[in-house]
Amino acid sequence: MYGDIFSRIKEAIPMQAVAVRYGFEVNRAGYMLCPFHNDSQPSLHVYDGTRGWWCFVCNEGGSVIDFVAKLFQLNARQAAIRIDNNFHLGLSTERPDNREIDRWKQEQAKKQAELNVFRADYNDKCREALTIRSLPKPPPSSPLWGQYAALLGKLDYLDNYFFTETKWK
Structure with a gap:
């Protein structure tokens, strides 16, 4: 069941939308400050469409699910549920823990x-x-x-x- 949700989320939600939703500014070239290290110049590249992200300092990247999982210290299932709820996709009936969000x-x-x-x-x-x-x-x-x-x-x-x-x- 979650495999289907994972693929549907990855196909439906562009990385730029996820970055903006969680408060990051992506410049015109597709770069933003990396939230995973002290970044003074944008080093995380947000790829067009649903291709995900890559940080050239951390040497890490992945899908929107990977980004949300790393950002909130969640497993992939929890990250998918959070994205599903935040973007009102209706793919799952589970709800994220609001204390973690706060x-x-x-x-x-x-x-x-x-x-x-x-x-x-x-x-x-x-x-x-x-x-x-x-x-x-x-x-x-x-x-x-x-x-x-x-x-x-x-x-x-x-x-x-x-x-x-x-x-x-």
Whole structure:
């Protein structure tokens, strides 16, 4: 019975629809941020139609059922039931556990909030580095030399640590 549901779901539901339904943005080229690792640039490719997905960092992919199973830590049967219910296909009479859905939504909201805070901080640091780089270099005898040297130290920190050692890479 589930074999038939699996094939009908895979034929009926495009991967892009699943990604959008669960809150992911797919760009025009068909890429999105991978939810399975800390992704700072889209590395998960969503293939046209019902061909599924592939992450070029995780080296994993599969069908819409595989995606939902991995996303919610479900087995294939549970993932098929969730898709069936979320897309109102009417292939099964079983219902998913709403507590799991709420837990996942809270986790996603927390991750998105952390990413938004990081992006704001990163943008601030980029503006700060640009400002420091655009400052004219005072002569060493100038009273501003000490402040300039301190700013160069800050720029060194930004270039050699903050921009290279970020947890979102």
